[in-house]
Amino acid sequence: MTEESDFKKLVRERMAQTGENYTTARAAFRPDEPAAARPSDPQPEQSVTDSGLAAYRSVAPKVTIDELVLLSALGVSVDEFAALRAAMPGVAVETLVGAPVMGLTADEIVAWRAIEPTMDLDTMLGSLTVGLTPERFLDYRAGLPTISAAEAWALLAAGVAP
Structure with a gap:
């Protein structure tokens, strides 16, 4: 329940930033999920949306919405993010995510x-x-x-x- 409310908050924050409608903003976080899919449908990979905001914030308490969108878009799991953060503490998220991409x-x-x-x-x-x-x-x-x-x-x- 909390995970889903964290996700909805993330979507609403994106809507406020981009002016997108709910469906479009939601699709940015879950591009492979049909709009009519139930939240309880299993997802093939653990992503920002599956792990929830709290999981990423446990690694980096001040992670921003834009950084979460970037992590999600690049498919960086919580575990991978934690390992990268431990390897290079203090490095910006947008820099860290370049590592697995390359x-x-x-x-x-x-x-x-x-x-x-x-x-x-x-x-x-x-x-x-x-x-x-x-x-x-x-x-x-x-x-x-x-x-x-x-x-x-x-x-x-x-x-x-x-």
Whole structure:
């Protein structure tokens, strides 16, 4: 019951922000659910709407409506959000959600942060894009202790093995 009232509140807040009618605003949160579906129908994946506002707010008490919409649209579960938040505390939600979209896991973030505590998400994503794993970076670092991720990218692109 509370979960459904949290959802309705979320829909009404979106209506107020966007000027959409209830059906359109509701569809933004549950795009795969027909308008006539009952709230008790099981959903295939756990999303913002299934988990409820309270579950996400337990991870980030000040999560905004826009952030919840983003989490829902990208299919980021409460557990995934919690793992990302733990891996990169204080990072904005709209930045964090880029990680799973690009295929970067919370475990990979933790591995990169163990090597470079201040490494930003963009650098991690860039490393993933060029095939530079934390392990391979450590291999480069063994021979060049002050090498940066960007320098390792250049060596990797040039075919220079660690």
